[in-house]
Amino acid sequence: MKVRELMTGDPATVDSNATLGEVATLMKQQDCGSIPVVDGGRLVGIVTDRDIVVRAVAAGKDPKTLRVTEVMSAGPITIGPDEDVKRAEKVMADRQIRRLPVVENGSLVGILVTAQIARSENESTTGKTLKEISAPASGKGSHARG
Numbered sequence: 001m002k003v004r005e006l007m008t009g010d011p012a013t014v015d016s017n018a019t020l021g022e023v024a025t026l027m028k029q030q031d032c033g034s035i036p037v038v039d040g041g042r043l044v045g046i047v048t049d050r051d052i053v054v055r056a057v058a059a060g061k062d063p064k065t066l067r068v069t070e071v072m073s074a075g076p077i078t079i080g081p082d083e084d085v086k087r088a089e090k091v092m093a094d095r096q097i098r099r100l101p102v103v104e105n106g107s108l109v110g111i112l113v114t115a116q117i118a119r120s121e122n123e124s125t126t127g128k129t130l131k132e133i134s135a136p137a138s139g140k141g142s143h144a145r146g
Contacts, residue, residue: 003088004081006120007102007110013038016045020052020063020071034099036108037072043101043108045072078103081110085120088112 012030014023016039023035027049037045047068055071056063078101079088092100092114102110 001085001120002081003079003083003085003102003112004110006085006116007081007112008116009110011036011108011111013108014047014068015039016067016069016072018068020047020056020066020068023047023068024049024052024063034111036076036101036111037068038108041107043076043078043103043106045069045074046076046099046101047072048099076101079112080104085117089117092117 012026012032013036014026016037018037026035027033033050034046034048036043037047045068051071051073052063055061056066061070077091077095077097079091081102081104088100092098098114100112101108102112
């Protein structure tokens with residue numbers, strides 16, 4: 001199965017000038033925990049609900065004025081829409097990420113999340129995949145938080 005068959009196409013995005021307050025509102029409206037940051041059609045980062053809480057709120061910064069670029073993960077790990085879902089699973093497990101932006105020719109075309117993979121698999125495979133993604137990194141350099 002190809003990534004494009006499971007991904008959410010045309011995900012909600014923000015540009016790098018957005019405030020964290022705007023991002024949080026969009027997350028609530030979209031019922032999601034991450035928002036890709038796109039400038040000129042190009043993916044430049046991803047911001048998660050955890051980024052907002054840990055890097056802004058817990059640090060005493062004002063989410064109404066703080067720009068997304070201050071807390072986002074720049075240059076996130078991505079995958080192509082024609083890659084196999086098993087490859088996406090491996091990338092997510094190896095990097096311990098739960099959300100994987102899908103990029104084609106440099107442009108964001110979708111996002112793949114673990115729940116989409118889980119719904120497409122049988123129970124024993126799903127449990128293994130989620131365990132690998134959620135397990136503490138043992139010497140692995142994780143890139144972006146899930």
